[in-house]
Amino acid sequence: MSTVSTSDMKAGVKILIDGVPFSIVENEYVKPGKGQAFNRVKIRNLKTGRVIEKTWRSGDSFEAADVEERDLQYLYTDGEFWHFMDPANFEQHTADKTAVGDAAQWLKEQDEVRIMFWNGQPLTVTPPNTVTLKIVETDPGVRGDTVTGGTKPAKLETGAVVKVPLFINEGEVIKVDTRTGEYLSRVK
Amino acid sequence: MKPDWRPGASLETLKARAELLGSIRAFFHARGVMEVDTPILSRHATVDRHIESFHVPGAGLWLHTSPEFAMKRLLAAGSGPIYQLCHVFRAEEAGRWHNPEFLMLEWYRPGWDHHRLMDEVEALMRAVGVGREAAFERLSYREAFRRHAGLDPFSAGLAELREAPVRRGCALPEGLAEPDFADRDLWLDLLMSAAVGPRLGGGTPCFLYDFPASQSALARVRLDDPPVAERFELFWNGTELANGFHELGDAAEQRRRFEADRGWRRERGRAVPPYDANLISALGAGFPDCAGVALGVDRLLMLLRGLPDLAATLAFDSARA
Numbered sequence: 098m099s100t101v102s103t104s105d106m107k108a109g110v111k112i113l114i115d116g117v118p119f120s121i122v123e124n125e126y127v128k129p130g131k132g133q134a135f136n137r138v139k140i141r142n143l144k145t146g147r148v149i150e151k152t153w154r155s156g157d158s159f160e161a162a163d164v165e166e167r168d169l170q171y172l173y174t175d176g177e178f179w180h181f182m183d184p185a186n187f188e189q190h191t192a193d194k195t196a197v198g199d200a201a202q203w204l205k206e207q208d209e210v211r212i213m214f215w216n217g218q219p220l221t222v223t224p225p226n227t228v229t230l231k232i233v234e235t236d237p238g239v240r241g242d243t244v245t246g247g248t249k250p251a252k253l254e255t256g257a258v259v260k261v262p263l264f265i266n267e268g269e270v271i272k273v274d275t276r277t278g279e280y281l282s283r284v285k
Numbered sequence: 286m287k288p289d290w291r292p293g294a295s296l297e298t299l300k301a302r303a304e305l306l307g308s309i310r311a312f313f314h315a316r317g318v319m320e321v322d323t324p325i326l327s328r329h330a331t332v333d334r335h336i337e338s339f340h341v342p343g344a345g346l347w348l349h350t351s352p353e354f355a356m357k358r359l360l361a362a363g364s365g366p367i368y369q370l371c372h373v374f375r376a377e378e379a380g381r382w383h384n385p386e387f388l389m390l391e392w393y394r395p396g397w398d399h400h401r402l403m404d405e406v407e408a409l410m411r412a413v414g415v416g417r418e419a420a421f422e423r424l425s426y427r428e429a430f431r432r433h434a435g436l437d438p439f440s441a442g443l444a445e446l447r448e449a450p451v452r453r454g455c456a457l458p459e460g461l462a463e464p465d466f467a468d469r470d471l472w473l474d475l476l477m478s479a480a481v482g483p484r485l486g487g488g489t490p491c492f493l494y495d496f497p498a499s500q501s502a503l504a505r506v507r508l509d510d511p512p513v514a515e516r517f518e519l520f521w522n523g524t525e526l527a528n529g530f531h532e533l534g535d536a537a538e539q540r541r542r543f544e545a546d547r548g549w550r551r552e553r554g555r556a557v558p559p560y561d562a563n564l565i566s567a568l569g570a571g572f573p574d575c576a577g578v579a580l581g582v583d584r585l586l587m588l589l590r591g592l593p594d595l596a597a598t599l600a601f602d603s604a605r606a
Contacts, residue, residue: 104379126380129482130518130528130581131502132474133335134377135458152456152475154465155377 102158103136111143111162118143118162118215126155143213143220164220166213171204179204179222181212192219200224202257203275224275229284230254231270238266248280293596293605302586302598306370308413309390309582316405318366318392323355325371330558332546333502335474337376338558339385347558348374351579352391353503354561357532360393360575361567368392370582381594382524384602388582395573399504399515399531402576403492406519406527410490414589415521422491426513429493430473433481438473438497439511446472455479464552470499485520493518503539504530519580521588529578536569 101112106124113119119140128134134155141148143164169181169190178191179201192212196219197204203224204210211223235251248260251271259273261280272281292299313320330338330347331354339348349355352369359367373389394402407421430438434449441449446469451457458475465471485491494517498506501514515531533539543560550557586598596602 104377124380126378126383127478128335128378128383129474129477130525131333131335131500132477133471135475135478137455137479150456152450152458152479153460154458157460 099161100158101161103138103153103155106136106138111164112140112159113162114140114159118164118220120164122148128155143215146221162215163217164213164215166211168209169212171206171208171210173206174201174204181210181219181222184209190214190219192222196220197222200275202253202255203228203230203273205230205255226276227272227274227281228255229270229272230257232261232265232267235261235265235267238264289605292600293602294598294600298586298590298592298598299600301590305413305582305586305589309370309409312409312412313368313392316366318368318394319364321356321359321364321367321369322371323352323359323369325349325374327355327561328559329354329561329563332543332550332558332560334546334549337378337556339374339376340556340558350375351389353577353579354564356391356393356577357564357572358567360395361570361572366392366394379603382584384583384595384599386603386606387595389579390582391577391579393532393575393577395575397576399494399517399529399576402529402531402578403494403517403519406492406529406578406580407490410519410521413585415585416489419489421489421519422486424485424491424493425495426493426497427495429481429485430476433484434476438476443467443469443472446476450475450479453480470497473497473500482520482525483523486522486524488522490519490521490526493520501533501542502530503533503542505533517578524584524588525581526584526588527578527580529576531576532572532574534568534572534574536565536572539568540565 101110106121108121108123110121111118120143121138122141123139125137127137136153136155138151138153139148140151167183169183172180172182178193179197181190200222208225212219213221230253232251233254236249247263249263250258251261251265252258259278259280261271265283270284272284274281325348326346327349328346331350336350338350351373352371356367356369369391371389372386374386376385378385410416427438430436436445436449485493495513496516498512498514501516504514504516506512506514517529518525519527547557583595583598587595592598
């Protein structure tokens with residue numbers, strides 16, 4: 098078991114607190130010249146994504162969390178689990194609904210996603226920042242209307258619903274930012 | 286991190302550093318304060334509870350954490366006013382405001398008390414371009430805590446001291462052992478770092494003076510009610526720049542403090558270095574009544590240049606050294 102001291106807690110280092118994995122977001126060492134040293138640390142709960150603040154005595158240490166990130170190819174879902182493959186060694190991995198979360202609506206077969214593993218099990222699934230997806234359902238386009246700025250909902254092949262400009266038609270392929278869920282452009 | 290041979294400071298900053306050092310030397314030369322040069326390696330080390338020395342294994346030597354003991358021996362030998370610009374070393378201190386090796390300016394004024402020395406610190410600051418017309422603020426430790434921590438640091442109960450950081454947005458420290466949990470100074474130090482210090486010296490620098498006697502370090506204690514340490518710190522834009530004392534000159538009291546600090550360290554399983562018995566002898570031989578102060582030159586440069594961290598003021602910080 099390796100440990101991480103407050104002085105090793107650079108941003109991105111993963112530690113275990115009461116059995117929960119956290120990632121260091123920010124670590125500030127504070128010490129009056131003649132006084133006692135503390136580290137004021139912001140950490141992200143890797144299960145919930147929530148960021149919390151902690152104050153620790155400098156020199157305190159925690160167990161390192163066995164967390165690693167890898168880019169895997171999305172294969173398919175059977176409704177209950179999502180299946181991925183590591184292109185490096187063709188190993189397959191299965192993630193449940195908790196791990197996949199909101200990423201599910203952006204997952205298209207063959208796309209590469211980033212998966213965080215904790216003790217060898219997928220903990221979170223992050224889709225690419227932008228995805229290219231086909232529109233499977235939307236109201237008919239308004240010909241020539243490229244200037245009014247109006248939008249309408251469009252359902253994508255992966256199930257996500259995004260707002261698109263009025264001139265976009267069913268069957269077209271668009272690029273979407275998965276972090277904001279916003280339409281970016283039409284792909285020809 | 287990718288290894289990078291280049292300096293962390295820009296060439297412009299290195300030039301500003303050279304000019305700052307030149308201004309400091311010119312300041313003291315004009316005032317008849319002699320520059321001295323004392324050893325960095327010593328057979329003794331500080332036993333200060335919260336300052337850790339680097340030990341040089343094999344040689345039985347320690348890297349100094351400040352030139353204080355050696356300079357005091359010079360004062361006892363009749364040196365008159367002296368200053369020194371030197372690198373000092375403190376293990377475990379690294380962060381935005383800290384580097385384990387840093388440049389310290391330290392000087393001593395025989396016949397002066399800490400208030401008169403504050404005047405000279407202010408004059409030096411102005412000479413290197415800090416502050417405008419307004420006089421630097423002077424706040425007692427007590428007044429600063431009343432103003433920025435909402436409590437009296439001398440009379441507040443432990444429960445109040447423990448709650449105060451949380452009320453000011455600082456998470457409650459975790460994993461404290463019992464003796465630490467009951468240590469008033471621990472809570473005062475945390476409040477200083479989290480709430481009081483950051484609010485001191487915005488724009489115009491501020492002196493904080495008359496610390497709790499429990500934080501006297503090497504300062505005289507004045508028997509007011511409550512007793513206070515004749516100690517001061519300088520803050521500018523929320524950052525501590527200097528720490529000064531009306532120096533303790535009592536050899537027996539100095540020995541008692543060293544022994545108490547060693548005991549404190551021993552109880553907690555910390556390193557217990559040998560203290561400098563030469564200092565005790567020097568104090569006993571007739572140490573002049575004097576005031577002394579140490580100032581972090583890298584931090585001063587960081588604030589003067591508006592730089593984001595100490596590494597940006599150093600040719601090579603510890604990650605590049």
